[in-house]
Amino acid sequence: MTGPVVVLENVDMIFGEGAADQVHALKEIDLQIEQNDFISLIGPSGCGKSTLLRVVGDLIQPTSGIATINGKSARQARLDQDYGIVFQAATLYDWRNVAKNVQLPLELMQFSRTEKDRRTQAMLELVELTDFAGHYPWQLSGGMQQRVAIARALSFEPSILLMDEPFGALDEMTRERLNLELLNIWRKTNTTVLFVTHSITEAVFLSTRVIVMSARPGRITADIEIDLPQPRNAETRSNVRFFELETEVREALRISEGGQENSRAPA
Amino acid sequence: MSESRQRIWAPVLILVALIFLWEALVTAFNIQQFLLPKPSAIVGNLVQVVLLDGAVPKEDPVSEISLDNRFIVVVPGEPTPEMQATMQEARWWEFPLGARRVSVLRGSNLTPILAASWFTLKEALGGMAMGTLAGIAVALATTRWSATREALLPFAIAANSMPIIAFAPIMNNWFGIDNPFSKMAIVTVMIFFPIMINTLRGLISVDNRSLELMRSYAASDSEILFKLRIPNALPSLFSGLKVAGALAMIGAIVGEYFGGPRIALGVFITQEAALFRFASAWAAILVACLIGISIYLVILLAERLALPWHPTFRA
Ligand SMILES: Nc1ncnc2c1ncn2[C@@H]1O[C@H](COP(=O)(O)OP(=O)(O)OP(=O)(O)O)[C@@H](O)[C@H]1O
Ligand SMILES: [Mg+2]
Numbered sequence: 059m060t061g062p063v064v065v066l067e068n069v070d071m072i073f074g075e076g077a078a079d080q081v082h083a084l085k086e087i088d089l090q091i092e093q094n095d096f097i098s099l100i101g102p103s104g105c106g107k108s109t110l111l112r113v114v115g116d117l118i119q120p121t122s123g124i125a126t127i128n129g130k131s132a133r134q135a136r137l138d139q140d141y142g143i144v145f146q147a148a149t150l151y152d153w154r155n156v157a158k159n160v161q162l163p164l165e166l167m168q169f170s171r172t173e174k175d176r177r178t179q180a181m182l183e184l185v186e187l188t189d190f191a192g193h194y195p196w197q198l199s200g201g202m203q204q205r206v207a208i209a210r211a212l213s214f215e216p217s218i219l220l221m222d223e224p225f226g227a228l229d230e231m232t233r234e235r236l237n238l239e240l241l242n243i244w245r246k247t248n249t250t251v252l253f254v255t256h257s258i259t260e261a262v263f264l265s266t267r268v269i270v271m272s273a274r275p276g277r278i279t280a281d282i283e284i285d286l287p288q289p290r291n292a293e294t295r296s297n298v299r300f301f302e303l304e305t306e307v308r309e310a311l312r313i314s315e316g317g318q319e320n321s322r323a324p325a
Numbered sequence: 326m327s328e329s330r331q332r333i334w335a336p337v338l339i340l341v342a343l344i345f346l347w348e349a350l351v352t353a354f355n356i357q358q359f360l361l362p363k364p365s366a367i368v369g370n371l372v373q374v375v376l377l378d379g380a381v382p383k384e385d386p387v388s389e390i391s392l393d394n395r396f397i398v399v400v401p402g403e404p405t406p407e408m409q410a411t412m413q414e415a416r417w418w419e420f421p422l423g424a425r426r427v428s429v430l431r432g433s434n435l436t437p438i439l440a441a442s443w444f445t446l447k448e449a450l451g452g453m454a455m456g457t458l459a460g461i462a463v464a465l466a467t468t469r470w471s472a473t474r475e476a477l478l479p480f481a482i483a484a485n486s487m488p489i490i491a492f493a494p495i496m497n498n499w500f501g502i503d504n505p506f507s508k509m510a511i512v513t514v515m516i517f518f519p520i521m522i523n524t525l526r527g528l529i530s531v532d533n534r535s536l537e538l539m540r541s542y543a544a545s546d547s548e549i550l551f552k553l554r555i556p557n558a559l560p561s562l563f564s565g566l567k568v569a570g571a572l573a574m575i576g577a578i579v580g581e582y583f584g585g586p587r588i589a590l591g592v593f594i595t596q597e598a599a600l601f602r603f604a605s606a607w608a609a610i611l612v613a614c615l616i617g618i619s620i621y622l623v624i625l626l627a628e629r630l631a632l633p634w635h636p637t638f639r640a
Contacts, residue, residue, distance in 0.1 A: 117537045136543055143541045149534040153556040153634045162552070166542045196636040 061129055063218060063250045064091035064114055069123030071109055071276075083109040085275035087123070096244055096251045098261035098268045100307065102315055106276025107254045108146060111220045114252060115141050128217065135218070139167060142216030144224040146254075148203035150195040157182065157191040160209045167214055181209035184239055186232075201228045208236070212243060219244075219251045226256070237264060241290055258311070262303045263290060270307065272314035280310035362604040365396035370434040370608035375400055375412060377426040394433060394604065434605045437593065442612050445581065445590035448505045449573040449620075452512020457569065459513065460520030461562070468528045468554060469546070478525070485518035493580045502584040512576035516569040523565030527558025560635060563628040570620040578613060 071084035083106040091097055099107045112118045113125055116132035127135035135141065142163075150159045157178050164174045182188045185205035195203055204227045211219060225233045241264060244251055255261050261268045262284055270280035284303055286294055294300055344364050350356070351363045358366065373392060376399045392398055392411060404412065415430040467474040493511050500507035531554055539549045581591025590609055597606040628635075 112537075115541055117540060136541060139543050141541050143538065145534055145538070147534060149532070149538055151535065151553070151556070152636075153559075153632070155634070162538075163542050165552075166539075166544050166548060194634045194636075 062090045063093050063095070063128055064089065064252070065124075065126040066090075066110075066114070067124045067126075069113060069120045069125060071106070071113060071118070072121045075121060082275035084113065084120070085277050087276075087278060089269070089278065091250060091252065093250060094244075094248060094266075096241075096264055096266045097253065098265040099252065099254045099271060100256065100258065100261050100268060100311065101271030101276075102273050102311075103256075105271045105273035107271060108222050109276065110271075111143075111222055111252060111254060114218075115143055115220050117143075139163075139214070140217045142211035142214065142219045144204075144207050144211045144219075144221040146222040146226070148195075148200070148207040150203055150206055152195055155192050155194050156187055156198070156206050159195070159206050160213055162210060163214045169214070177213050181213045184212070185209045185236070201232065204228065205232075205236075215247050215249070217249060219249050219253075221251065222254045223256065224253075225260070233260070238291070240264070245289060258304055258307050259295075262286075262300060262307060263294060268303075268307050270310040270314055279314040280307075282306055282310065359601055359603045362607055366394065366604045367607040367611060369394040369396040369432055370605045371432040371438065371612070372396070372417075372435070373398060373415075373430040373432055375428040375430060376422075377404065377428060378424075392430070432608070434608055437588075438590075438605075438609050438612050441588050441590040441593045441609065442616060444505070444586075444588050445508075445574070445577050445613075446616055448508040448580075448589075449512055449577040449616075451505070452509040452576060453516055453569055453573040455509065456513040456516030457520050457566065460517045460565070461524050463517075464521050464524035464528055464558075465550075467525060468550070474525070474529075478522075481518055481522055485522060489515045489518075490576060490579050493583045496580065497584055503586045508577045508580040508585065508589075511580045512573050515572045515576045519568045519572070520562070520565040523561045523568075524558050527561035528554045531557050559632055563624065563632070566624050566628075567621060570624050571617060573620065574613060574617045 066087050066089040069084055069087040069089075070082075073081040073083055087110065099110060101107055109118070113120050114127065114132065116125070116127075116136040125132040128138075128140060130138075151162065154162065160178045160181050161174055164177060169177070178191075179188075182191055185208055187202060187205055187209070190198065190202065195206070198206070204224065208221075208224050211221070225236055228236065237260065240251075243249065251264075253261075253264060255264075265284050268280075268282045268284060269278055270282070271277065272279045282303065286297060286299055286303070347361075348364050351361055373395065374397050375392065376397070378399055378401055392408065400408070412428055412430060415433075417429045417431055419426060419428045421427075467477060490511065492514070496507045496510045500510055535553055535557075536549070539553055544552070578591040578594070581589040582595055585592045587593075587596075590613055594606050594609045594613075597603070597609065
């Protein structure tokens with residue numbers, strides 16, 4: 059495929075439109091994501107990052123504007139099973155053990171039994187939960203649950219990965235390891251990733267582009283190209299350019315939050 | 326392990342203590358049998374233990390000692406031929422105890438009470454099966470059509486708080502007073518609403534994120550039903566079944582209070598009470614209670630087998 063993977067044109071999302079407490083979660087969002095991009099969304103809490111992800115994934119319909127995915131409507135892309143989603147909360151099924159939770163999309167997509175088992179095995183190894191394959195979700199810690207959710211989203215190699223703070227609940231070591239694993243998978247599988255994070259370091263380390271958003275209304279305030287060499291590895295973190303880019307993103311975030319204060323003052 | 330054993334033994338001990346207290350109080354205050362029979366008199370209708378003890382001095386002539394539905398009877402010396410004959414007929418088993426012999430007999434009302442219980446249990450289970458199937462079917466059907474559901478649910482909730490047992494005479498009239506189906510019909514209707522409402526609640530109260538996950542995989546409605554809604558509904562279906570299990574025996578027995586064949590438990594109880602044979606009425610009630618508890622335990626067991634993942638069963 060040659061065209062962009064995700065195109066958002068003038069997307070607005072207003073919750074409870076017309077009501078006194080309506081929320082303008084997304085305003086005039088224009089965004090274009092190319093094949094094999096790794097995009098991070100960063101911004102203050104409540105600025106509409108999850109909402110943007112849900113619009114792309116066709117889990118909510120925008121109030122206005124158009125989302126085009128892989129050259130088709132977001133809805134068609136969803137029906138074609140183009141998305142792998144990791145929600146902010148793990149969202150495991152209580153009645154399925156770890157292995158069965160990872161298998162859920164594979165079952166729905168009619169993978170053969172051997173393929174199902176092979177992939178489940180590989181994914182559990184990836185997130186280091188092989189020993190917990192038979193455990194139920196309530197027997198896992200929050201971070202372990204989140205790792206199951208990540209394994210589930212990666213298991214069927216979706217063409218677009220939508221990840222909402224997937225590593226937020228993890229310790230620093232696991233987080234860095236899974237960062238590298240995610241980059242590995244991304245490189246190997248032609249996946250396009252839309253990734254929400256609160257960590258500037260993580261955003262710069264992983265991404266090809268970092269998108270900075272501001273709150274109320276949720277808008278894109280900066281779009282920063284991360285021109286660090288690929289593949290990213292431990293050395294990337296000591297690259298001088300890495301610090302420059304971190305500073306640039308931090309500055310953009312500061313301005314976006316400051317701008318919000320200013321715009322509120324005269325009103 | 327020891328903790329769970331403690332959990333079982335504490336209530337058992339309390340129960341035993343209460344029974345002894347009951348026995349002692351009825352004896353001490355000399356309460357009339359028709360007001361409150363002694364527990365031993367009640368159990369004596371079902372089981373009798375005869376202690377044949379040659380060592381006891383013969384104060385009473387043996388011939389004056391009657392077995393007469395007493396739970397524990399001490400017979401000094403050799404029993405009379407008539408007593409011997411009765412014991413022969415009703416004997417369950419006999420074993421020596423030192424120099425004495427213990428003979429366990431079926432109580433005189435055991436056979437009719439068990440026969441009546443079996444008859445009534447079949448009504449209860451039949452009604453429970455029909456009510457459960459109907460409740461689940463309607464719940465499944467209305468999951469799909471939310472408009473129908475919204476329209477029907479208030480009626481179902483209102484119906485759930487109606488005393489459906491009041492319809493028992495009507496059902497007896499519709500299906501025939503001696504026809505077990507008249508009692509099954511009452512049980513079916515009584516059970517339908519708790520099952521339906523509980524199942525429906527489980528089917529529709531699906532976490533929004535879980536639903537979005539399914540949608541993100543483009544799962545079909547039937548896949549969402551089988552892989553998400555039904556497993557999500559199982560715990561509340563079992564809560565409904567526990568309520569239903571208690572209602573089933575109530576429905577069948579009270580239905581029989583309004584009339585039924587002679588071999589029904591409710592009819593047995595009303596007749597014995599009418600004839601002032603309260604101890605045997607109590608014995609029948611005791612058996613009904615035991616059946617009710619058994620139904621509950623079976624449902625509990627089925628729940629454990631069906632929901633091994635449920636956190637309430639954590640080891
Ligand atoms: N379903 C909804 N109904 C009404 N308002 C909503 C809904 N979902 C989100 N919002 C509102 O939209 C705004 C953006 O929410 P969103 O979840 O996208 O924020 P976020 O950037 O992901 O925040 P966080 O970093 O805390 O996860 C918030 O003000 C929130 O209250
Ligand atoms: Mg969010």
